Amino acid sequence: MDPAEYNAQMSTQGYKRTNFEEDDISNTSNPPALDFNAGVVFKGGLSLWQKKSIMERVLLILTIVLSITVIILAIVLASKQAHITYLQNSSVCLEASCVQVSSSIITAMDRSVDPCDDFYQYACGGWMKSHPIPSGHSRFSTFSVLWQSNQVIMKHAIEQPVNKSINLSEWKAKTYYLSCMDENKTIEDLGxxxxxxxxxxxxxxxxxxxxxxxxxxxxxxxxxxxxxxxxxxxxxxxxxxxxxxxxxxxxxxxxxxxxxxxxxxxxxxxxxxxxxxxxxxxxxxxxxxxxxxxxxxxxxxxxxxxxxxxxxxxxxxxxxxxxxxxxxxxxxxxxxxxxxxxxxxxxxxxxxxxxxxxxxxxxxxxxxxxxxxxxxxxxxxxxxxxxxxxxxxxxxxxxxxxxxxxxxLSKPFRNAQKVLSEALSGTTGGEELWRDCISDTDGTLGFALGAMFIREAFKGDSKDKAEHMIDEVKAAFKNNLPNLSWMDKETRAAAEDKANAVINMIGFPDYILNVSKLNEEYKRLEIKVDEYFGNNIRSTKYQLRKNFAELRKAPKKNRWSMTPPTVNAYYTPTKNEIVLPAGVLQAPFYDASFPMSLNFGAIGVVMGHELTHGFDDQGREYDKNGNLRPWWNNQSVIKFKERAECIQNQYSQYKLNGENVNGKLTLGENIADNGGLKSAYHAYTDWVSHNQQERPLPALNLTHKQLFFLGFSQVWCSNSLKQADHLQLVGDPHSPAKYRVIGTLSNSKEFAKEFKCPVGSRMNPKKKCEVW
CATH class of the missing domain: 1.10.1380.10 (Neutral endopeptidase , domain2)
Structure with missing residues (x-):
């Protein structure tokens, strides 16, 4: 329906206005007094209105007003319903959420770039231009933006009153935060x-x-x-x-x-x-x-x-x-x-x-x-x-x-430290103090602060939806196993068993919403408002004691290593567990109002990435119970290593500022990126086969399969300084953001098909590497 048809449809028919016709009053000796509400005039000079009591008049007025209001509302609602019907029947999604996400995607893109030549620049060129690296950062990314948003939520939460006698752990988090903010300048006075x-x-x-x-x-x-x-x-x-x-x-x-x-x-x-x-x-x-x-x-x-x-x-x-x-x-x-x-x-x-x-x-x-x-x-x-x-x-x-x-310690010590930080990462200046202190509190009493964050920001249904999505990604991973001709039947069955045994930990550990259990967690940690240095020394000793106390205990399943607000995820091979904190289960990674193509492309790939870690060059050495032991047949091990070597060689050729990526150091993460993308894509296509086809987003002229790959790529939009790049290249097991996109997509046959990239183009090389 075009706008002209829509406007015609929205025009309502007029209703006939009722005219009150007056009786002939020419023969009356006493004409009635004029009244702006006068109705039919009776002989003798009194109208029906004048004969009614005050209460009757009021009721009549209310009845008339109510009738007019109902008519107007009916017209408005009819118009609104017509508008909604138009939006729902349109071939393009024009709801507010679709318009907003489409605008965000377009703003991040650089559509002057050929997607088959440099998909990272195509997906993120606009984002990089509009997000200069702020003071106090050596790198700024979509992860950074979301973390800053989470910081605001935590700041609001921690500044609320806390009843120490009831919620001691959250009181300690608040007290630690105040000791970091140091309004009384105790840190500077102590030197x-x-x-x-x-x-x-x-x-x-x-x-x-x-x-x-x-x-x-x-x-x-x-x-x-x-x-x-x-x-x-x-x-x-x-x-x-x-x-x-x-x-x-x-x-x-x-x-x-x-x-x-x-x-x-x-x-x-x-x-x-x-x-x-x-x-x-x-x-x-x-x-x-x-x-x-x-x-x-x-x-x-x-x-x-x-x-x-x-x-x-x-x-x-x-x-x-x-x-x-x-x-x-x-x-x-x-x-x-x-x-x-x-x-x-x-x-x-x-x-x-x-x-x-x-x-x-x-x-x-x-x-x-x-x-x-x-x-x-x-x-x-x-x-x-x-x-x-x-x-x-x-x-x-x-x-x-x-x-x-x-x-x-005091500012002179911290300034001395900044000299090294600037040389290592290029960081100059600093963030607002409250942001540093929120991050510091998250690192010291993160589960107490996390409880506050969860109450403020994590919707109850997000956890269930994430659980369902990760099951879909896991199913796609398992369904692909029979297609891997390099695996023998026995090893393939063992791999499926391991995938079935993976434990999903979503959002936050349940105990943090139990006040008594949370208080017990930090029972032995003493926090004082005027002892920032002392708080950190005591926290270090507290953490050491907790760790060494585990020697005679069985490892605890479902123990979290990341706090709930963290914008990240991880896999633990000795426990065969995937952890996705609440902090990452938000836009741009996940939003219930987003098309599922974007959700699968973003958080779905994160889920697939962590799942694939159980089968990368390190994770594959651990069985379904988390034990380091040989559980693959030798022939499958040999063929796995051949494919892993392809990945290693591929990424070793990439350069950043003239310096090569270390393909051996980053091998596990690169395998996980490639496997995660594949599993999430197949999970999405399976979702489409069981659900109604999603309408395209406005102004993008992209299919939802194309949006899947775009959503994945825009997660990695990032700016960084050269010093930070070098620091990453020498010690970080993750490839630079640019190559997490280019390297992964250039191995994807599905990507090349959806964007019609010619064979031999940069994003569709003849030789592709595939493990999972």
Whole structure:
């Protein structure tokens, strides 16, 4: 129906107006008084109106007014219904929600770009132009926009009154937030004192201004572990990969001050921006603690050189991903025999003591460190062979303790830290304080804050709808398994069993809405409004105690590692669980008013991505019960690796600012992206076959299958600084956003078909990689 037809249809027929005809009054001797409401005039001068009582007049007026109102409403409703009928019968969806989402999509696009040449630019060019990176960010994306929206919700929630006697956990979250906001300027007034008090109490023999090489390495390590500092190595408790029904002690490499070994190797302090900034940060903090500038700088150069030596023996991240290869179970006694430098039993019992636990030398422990622990012990021995080396090691250990606290101290300490942050990520300036404090509170008491967020923002039916959608994606994944000719029948059946066994955790853990259970969660955590530094130290110790207390307990199913407001999702191989927090179950990832093509393209792909993690190069090593063991036939393993190598080689060819993506490091995420897109697409097409065809969105001239791919791509719209790009390339297992779109779509036959991309075009290469 065109607008002219619509306007004609909307015209209503007129109704005949009733005219009151007056009687002949020419012969009356006393004409009646004129009245604007006068009706028929009777002989004798009185009208019917004048003969009625006041009550009768009022009732008559009300009746007339009501009748007119009903007529007008009927006309309006008829017009509105006609309008709705027109919208519903239109070949294009013109409801407000469709117009709004269509406008948002168009604004994000750059339609001057050929979608078969660069679909990322085609989908996100407009978004990138209209979303410059704000102060305090090195990267800004659709994830960032949604997180900022969630922050506003949390701010409103946390600023409401809380009854401490009833809801102690939420009161603690609010109190922590206020301690971060620091309206009384307590943080600035205290300056370095909170840190100095710890140093004086725990490490009285150390001072940045006094050269002293006398220290007890064992004692210093044990004290540093008490504050959660993973110098030289890390120790914690987690599920035993080969027996996921029990927890076990674990140890791994650790101890670099910069994010990755790459920042040290083949670099020099004089010529490298990051190392120069790192040295400046260290020197400024040392001076704030009383050190003389030249002496402090000289000592910190020695610390950087020690860390460089440590980086040289650190296993690269891409090699560390092979969990079957890295897993090594042994007893503490065996560890002691292999690495004699430390008293391992004493260190581990020191870690366990806050949890009131102790172990013997026969206790089993899993090492993921390969030869690192042996090489590290040799490096430490060599370093301590000279007086200068002893002092360097002492400063190294103390520096890591100090560095862990600078974020909680006064502005001069935080400004010193910004020098390094800018060099690493390009970040300048900062966000509004309340945003930093909301994020900080989420990281410290995230489930108490999450309870507030859920009450404010999470609709009750969202959880059920997400559960249903993830079941549809899972069904599509399983239905595709018979199409994978490279899998043998037995392995395919085992893969289906594993997919069936995946546990879905949607929205939030139920216990957080139970006040008594939530209070119990944070019962042992003390929070004070004027002790921001102290709150963080106590929180660190609280988290450490909780972790080590799990050693003699069975791993808890359905335990969340992400807080409800988080804009992310994850898969846990040892539990075979998928977690989608409430924070990500919102637009642009999911909205009940969106076409299902967009919902499947966005949150559906996220679901498929996490599901596929159970079958990527790492996840496939775990069976349906979360145990690390061979459960594939050898021939299927060989063929899987061939296809995985195709993915690895493909992504290794992509470049960002002239620097190659690490296809080996990002392999698992790339497999998950490709498999997730495929599963979500088939889930959508299956949904279409069982539901009414959705009407096209206005002004886009795209089919819903095309919108599926566009919705997927626009999730990854992002701007980033070059420093942030490098930081991602050297240490992040995810590919850059651009290649999460281009790499994935260029492997999709369905995408090429829907956008009619010629074979050999950039988005439809002849050679495609496919695993799942």
């Amino acid at each position: 370095a004192k909170p840190l100095q008090d710890i140093l004086q109490k725990e490490f009285p023999s150390w001072s940045i201004s006094v050269i002293d090489s006398n220290f007890d390495l064992q004692d210093l390590l044990e004290k540093s572990k008490k504050y959660g500092i993973s110098t030289l190595f890390g120790v914690w408790v987690g599920e035993d990969d080969r027996n996921s029904a029990r927890n076990i002690l674990k140890v791994d490499q650790s101890g670099l001050g910069l994010p990755d070994r790459d920042y040290y190797l083949n670099k020099s302090i004089e010529n490298d921006t990051v190392l120069t900034a790192y040295l400046e940060y260290m020197t400024q903090v040392g001076m704030l603690l009383g050190g003389e500038e030249n002496s402090t700088r000289s000592q910190m150069i020695d610390v950087i050189m020690f860390e460089t030596n440590l980086a040289n023996i650190t296993i690269p991240s891409e090699d560390h991903r092979d969990e079957e290869k890295m897993y090594n179970k042994l007893t503490i006694q065996q560890l002691q025999q292999n690495v004699t430098l430390f008293n391992w039993l004493h260190i581990i019992n020191s870690c366990l003591s806050p949890a009131d636990l102790q172990v013997t030398a026969s206790e089993e422990i899993v090492s993921y460190a390969g030869n690192y622990l042996h090489d590290m012990a040799n490096l430490v021995n060599e370093t301590m062979s000279t007086e200068k080396g002893k002092r360097t090691l002492y400063n190294y250990l103390m520096w890591h303790i100090i560095k862990s606290t600078t974020s909680y």
